[in-house]
Amino acid sequence: MPTPADRLKELGIELPVAPQPMASYVPTRTVPIGGGRALVFVAGQVPVVDGQVRHVGRVPDDVDLEEAREAARICALNILAQVEATAGLERVEQVASVSGFVRSASGFSEQPQVINAASDLLVEVLGEAGRHSRAAVGVAELPRGVSVEIAAVFVVSQA
Amino acid sequence: MPTPADRLKELGIELPVAPQPMASYVPTRTVPIGGGRALVFVAGQVPVVDGQVRHVGRVPDDVDLEEAREAARICALNILAQVEATAGLERVEQVASVSGFVRSASGFSEQPQVINAASDLLVEVLGEAGRHSRAAVGVAELPRGVSVEIAAVFVVSQA
Amino acid sequence: MPTPADRLKELGIELPVAPQPMASYVPTRTVPIGGGRALVFVAGQVPVVDGQVRHVGRVPDDVDLEEAREAARICALNILAQVEATAGLERVEQVASVSGFVRSASGFSEQPQVINAASDLLVEVLGEAGRHSRAAVGVAELPRGVSVEIAAVFVVSQA
Numbered sequence: 001m002p003t004p005a006d007r008l009k010e011l012g013i014e015l016p017v018a019p020q021p022m023a024s025y026v027p028t029r030t031v032p033i034g035g036g037r038a039l040v041f042v043a044g045q046v047p048v049v050d051g052q053v054r055h056v057g058r059v060p061d062d063v064d065l066e067e068a069r070e071a072a073r074i075c076a077l078n079i080l081a082q083v084e085a086t087a088g089l090e091r092v093e094q095v096a097s098v099s100g101f102v103r104s105a106s107g108f109s110e111q112p113q114v115i116n117a118a119s120d121l122l123v124e125v126l127g128e129a130g131r132h133s134r135a136a137v138g139v140a141e142l143p144r145g146v147s148v149e150i151a152a153v154f155v156v157s158q159a
Numbered sequence: 160m161p162t163p164a165d166r167l168k169e170l171g172i173e174l175p176v177a178p179q180p181m182a183s184y185v186p187t188r189t190v191p192i193g194g195g196r197a198l199v200f201v202a203g204q205v206p207v208v209d210g211q212v213r214h215v216g217r218v219p220d221d222v223d224l225e226e227a228r229e230a231a232r233i234c235a236l237n238i239l240a241q242v243e244a245t246a247g248l249e250r251v252e253q254v255a256s257v258s259g260f261v262r263s264a265s266g267f268s269e270q271p272q273v274i275n276a277a278s279d280l281l282v283e284v285l286g287e288a289g290r291h292s293r294a295a296v297g298v299a300e301l302p303r304g305v306s307v308e309i310a311a312v313f314v315v316s317q318a
Numbered sequence: 319m320p321t322p323a324d325r326l327k328e329l330g331i332e333l334p335v336a337p338q339p340m341a342s343y344v345p346t347r348t349v350p351i352g353g354g355r356a357l358v359f360v361a362g363q364v365p366v367v368d369g370q371v372r373h374v375g376r377v378p379d380d381v382d383l384e385e386a387r388e389a390a391r392i393c394a395l396n397i398l399a400q401v402e403a404t405a406g407l408e409r410v411e412q413v414a415s416v417s418g419f420v421r422s423a424s425g426f427s428e429q430p431q432v433i434n435a436a437s438d439l440l441v442e443v444l445g446e447a448g449r450h451s452r453a454a455v456g457v458a459e460l461p462r463g464v465s466v467e468i469a470a471v472f473v474v475s476q477a
Binding site: 033034035037039094095096097098099102104106107108109110111112113115116119120123131132133134135136137138139140153155 | 180181182183184185186187188190191192193194198200201202203258260298299300301302303304308310
Binding site: 022027041044142 | 352355412413415416417420424425426428429431433437438449450451453456457458471473
């Protein structure tokens with residue numbers, strides 16, 4: 001069975017360095033739950049690439065659907081980078097939940113199509129383990145004006 | 160002590176078929192936490208009845224408080240349907256948390272009254288086990304324009 | 319090593335009485351996860367002081383950044399009060415996650431600076447155990463018009 005590293009290579013994706021938090025918090029918190037497993041709470045990730053925010057604005061007025069999907073995909077890459085840094089992607093047993101926030105212009109209701117770009121990437125990289133429960137909502141504003149923010153809870157096996 | 164099935168019957172409620180996800184995710188994820196118990200992460204449920212979205216619009220401009228409460232109640236029924244499908248309601252030990260999102264017109268601050276309709280139903284059906292922690296917020300937009308979306312985390316016993 | 323009680327004293331903070339929920343839910347739910355530990359899901363806390371809501375309005379139009387930070391700090395104090403009431407702050411092992419909602423005027427993107435006031439207080443009172451993962455978003459409306467609402471998940475040791 002292919003590992004997450006195999007799948008990333010096949011997809012031609014190089015995982016970014018896990019972004020530093022933008023403020024007074026830590027990017028992940030690992031909570032053991034017995035049986036050699038732990039929950040990993042991943043802080044809300046935004047579309048930051050090499051330390052620069054991308055895809056700033058409301059969907060679809062400032063940022064169209066395709067660009068918003070790219071923003072969501074970057075959020076998912078940053079989530080994967082955080083889990084790689086704290087636990088290693090090969091230890092992921094499940095993705096428990098994904099919370100997706102889309103900065104939405106009045107009347108925009110395609111939050112699911114935006115967050116799908118993140119959900120699909122998680123499954124492409126993690127296989128069956130990447131399938132997750134999810135909530136997607138449209139919010140008025142997001143930190144630094146970004147168009148998408150995504151938080152997640154993973155389940156990992158511990159050494 | 161009455162079972163959830165007893166209470167549903169007494170309330171005259173027939174649980175709907177658990178709705179399919181609207182996008183690239185799964186409706187529930189079950190995470191064992193030792194002691195024969197598991198967390199069940201339930202994806203955000205919207206007021207879908209027989210595959211059709213209901214109660215579309217902002218509260219209270221397009222959807223009044225009573226209608227929004229009905230929307231919240233349908234979300235809760237769909238949450239119960241998801242837990243019934245994945246674990247069985249008789250296995251529910253606790254409802255850990257409920258996250259309620261109300262699509263709110265400017266100045267609307269009665270999100271708690273809306274989400275109460277969901278909270279009350281959980282307790283009517285599950286008894287003491289149905290009592291939960293909760294966050295209720297007002298968001299600008301929701302998928303497919305619905306007025307309410309609710310996600311939850313349950314604790315169930317495993318066979 | 320100083321206890322949370324020591325730190326509160328040193329900071330000159332008297333923990334408030336844990337606020338009653340505003341609606342049909344409970345302020346905390348404790349879920350055992352094995353190894354003598356439990357998750358504590360803390361319901362969304364708002365800036366209530368002695369039963370009165372404070373800091374009502376949108377940030378920064380009605381409530382400026384400094385006032386919003388004070389609102390966030392009160393939310394954090396109320397979270398600490400809830401955990402003190404249900405488990406005792408000296409039993410806190412980790413703060414797994416913080417979800418911060420800031421009622422934001424159009425174009426406001428400093429949600430992290432607002433929620434930092436809560437995050438910093440958690441670390442001041444709980445030390446290293448208080449460090450947490452976090453999501454901060456800007457929402458349109460909040461219950462009773464408050465400017466900030468914060469929910470959290472803690473990990474505590476059980477007697």
